Amino acid sequence: MLRAVLDAPQQVLKKGRESRQLVLVVVFVALLLDNMLLTVVVPIVPTFLLAAELKEANSSLHTRRPLSSRQALASPTFSTSFSYFDNTTMAVEESAPRSTAWTNGSSRATSPPVMESSSVNKANCLKGIELLEEENIRVGVLFASKALMQLLVNPFVGPLTNRIGYHIPMFAGFVILFLSTVMFAFSGTYALLFVARTLQGIGSSFSSVAGLGMLASVYTDDYDRGRAMGIALGGLALGVLVGAPFGSVMYEFIGKSAPFLFLAFLALLDGALQLCILQPSKVSPESAKGTPLLTLLKDPYILVAAGSICFANMGVAILEPTLPIWMMQTMCSPEWQLGLAFLPASVSYLIGTNLFGVLANKMGRWLCSLLGMVVVGTSLLCVPLAHDIFGLIAPNAGLGFAIGMVDSSLMPIMGYLVDLRHTSVYGSVYAIADVAFCMGFAIGYSEPRLPHGNPDV
Numbered sequence: 001m002l003r004a005v006l007d008a009p010q011q012v013l014k015k016g017r018e019s020r021q022l023v024l025v026v027v028f029v030a031l032l033l034d035n036m037l038l039t040v041v042v043p044i045v046p047t048f049l050l051a052a053e054l055k056e057a058n059s060s061l062h063t064r065r066p067l068s069s070r071q072a073l074a075s076p077t078f079s080t081s082f083s084y085f086d087n088t089t090m091a092v093e094e095s096a097p098r099s100t101a102w103t104n105g106s107s108r109a110t111s112p113p114v115m116e117s118s119s120v121n122k123a124n125c126l127k128g129i130e131l132l133e134e135e136n137i138r139v140g141v142l143f144a145s146k147a148l149m150q151l152l153v154n155p156f157v158g159p160l161t162n163r164i165g166y167h168i169p170m171f172a173g174f175v176i177l178f179l180s181t182v183m184f185a186f187s188g189t190y191a192l193l194f195v196a197r198t199l200q201g202i203g204s205s206f207s208s209v210a211g212l213g214m215l216a217s218v219y220t221d222d223y224d225r226g227r228a229m230g231i232a233l234g235g236l237a238l239g240v241l242v243g244a245p246f247g248s249v250m251y252e253f254i255g256k257s258a259p260f261l262f263l264a265f266l267a268l269l270d271g272a273l274q275l276c277i278l279q280p281s282k283v284s285p286e287s288a289k290g291t292p293l294l295t296l297l298k299d300p301y302i303l304v305a306a307g308s309i310c311f312a313n314m315g316v317a318i319l320e321p322t323l324p325i326w327m328m329q330t331m332c333s334p335e336w337q338l339g340l341a342f343l344p345a346s347v348s349y350l351i352g353t354n355l356f357g358v359l360a361n362k363m364g365r366w367l368c369s370l371l372g373m374v375v376v377g378t379s380l381l382c383v384p385l386a387h388d389i390f391g392l393i394a395p396n397a398g399l400g401f402a403i404g405m406v407d408s409s410l411m412p413i414m415g416y417l418v419d420l421r422h423t424s425v426y427g428s429v430y431a432i433a434d435v436a437f438c439m440g441f442a443i444g445y446s447e448p449r450l451p452h453g454n455p456d457v
Contacts, residue, residue: 020218022277024228027211028235029270030170033263034204035239037181038146039320039346040247040259041197043339046139046324048256049190140321142194147317147441149201154438155293157209158431162290166214166427167278173206174274178267185260201438209431216415216426223361226412230357233407237350237400244346248339290425291418296432301417305410306436308369312406313437315376315399316345317444319383327389337389344393345400352404357412365409372405 161169180203183196215232219225250259296302323341327333333341352372360368379398386392411433418429 020228023214023218024231026170026270026274026277027215027232029273030174030207030211030235031232032235032239033267033270034173034177034207035236036243036246036266037177037184037200037239037260037263038204039240039243039342040263041143041184042244042320042342043248043324044251044256044259045142045193046321046328047251047338049138049193052188138190139325142190142197143317143321144442145194146197146201146204147438149198150205150438151435151442153202153205154209154431154435157205158213158293158428159290161210161213161427162425166210166217169206169210170214170278171271171274173203173208173210174267174271176200176203177207178264178271179203181260181264181267185257185264205434208434208437209427212411212430212433213426216418216430220424222412222416222419225415226361226365226408227357229411229415230353230408233353233357233404233411234350236407237346237353237404240342240346240349242346244339244342246339248336252334252336289423290428291422293428293431296418296422296428299417299421301421302414302429302432305413305417306432308373308406309410309433310436310440310443312369312373312376312403313440314444315380316403317441318380319396319399320444323383323392331388333389341389341392342396344397345403347400348397349400349404352401353408356405356408360405360409361412365413369406369409372402372409375399375402376406 157169176199180196180200183192183199187193187196211232212229215228216225219228247259250262320342324333324338327338327341356368375398379395379402382395382398383392386395414429414433415426418424418426422429
């Protein structure tokens with residue numbers, strides 16, 4: 001009796017390790033946390049870096065010969081400027097006189113009697129400040145570093161999973177992502193944030209390639225595989241859904257470290273789950289020798305599918321570094337709105353991946369991905385037409401839904417093409433899929449140009 005009680009946990013773990021559903025749960029959670037960390041920085045980093053730059057500008061001005069407030073206002077080469085990120089009045093050197101905005105020590109701006117409130121609001125906006133343009137480039141490079149590193153590491157992770165199995169790389173990805181999350185929480189400079197983002201790219205490469213390959217290996221039927229991929233991509237979508245709004249609200253009301261420490265705690269729970277289910281100390285190479293990576297890259301069908309994944313995700317990658325700064329310039333948006341702007345895209349992506357994970361198999365995956373690409377282009381054309389955050393709802397929702405159509409259609413196709421035309425070993429082909437995904441984000445992030453719309457909002 002006592003022996004049966006003691007053996008019960010081991011029996012539960014043994015059954016869990018044989019369960020395809022629990023493997024799907026592990027991959028779902030891993031993609032969820034990876035993409036929460038991916039998007040939680042989107043509203044935080046631009047505002048954090050800009051606040052640091054403005055604080056540095058303030059301190060450098062204060063170290064010069066101090067001016068009284070009357071002298072500063074009377075000087076033809078200085079005016080005062082209001083910032084949403086540092087609510088103090090600071091002198092800004094200019095080549096010509098300009099109107100002034102006044103602050104009363106709080107987040108509200110009060111104007112002199114001779115100025116209308118609309119002109120004060122425009123002065124309080126961050127439009128036309130060269131610092132924003134410079135920040136746009138720095139943010140784009142920072143965001144692109146993750147995708148570029150993932151792009152470099154993926155070709156090595158795919159063949160590695162063929163040799164040692166999926167479990168050890170999956171757990172290695174968790175460890176690296178945990179370290180990256182903690183580093184984000186305590187980084188106070190651009191250089192440290194850059195290192196943390198690059199480290200995240202390495203961890204993401206291990207987690208995504210090993211996770212998708214593991215799913216393809218345990219779900220051998222094409223219909224079941226498509227449904228499982230749709231659910232796993234739902235974890236990706238949920239991470240994107242929660243990350244940006246969660247990050248903006250936590251940063252606004254608690255502080256920069258809070259969202260990252262919370263994600264680090266969730267990552268520890270994910271690591272415990274992987275230890276119980278996956279046995280990451282066990283080396284389990286594939287029984288068959290996988291098709292070489294270069295051979296897969298010469299397959300035109302795989303290249304077409306990978307190219308579609310790349311171009312579809314490039315759309316949202318262009319928006320992530322530019323949309324928050326564009327909203328600050330043209331809409332005077334507060335910090336908490338910068339993450340909420342991506343909420344419609346995330347919700348619709350979650351719906352699209354789960355809906356078309358099953359539906360795409362019935363209507364034809366090629367047709368589903370084709371329609372998705374068309375909707376992606378149309379939605380992107382509508383983004384610069386928005387006058388406020390409500391005007392971004394429809395184009396962002398269309399963009400997310402369309403990318404969900406493309407991803408949930410083409411990810412199962414990658415595994416199906418390997419089954420049909422090559423050896424059924426999936427690490428390398430999902431390394432190619434992840435490379436395509438990362439290439440889209442790397443190219444999109446490296447195009448940090450603000451859309452030209454509504455200059456007079």
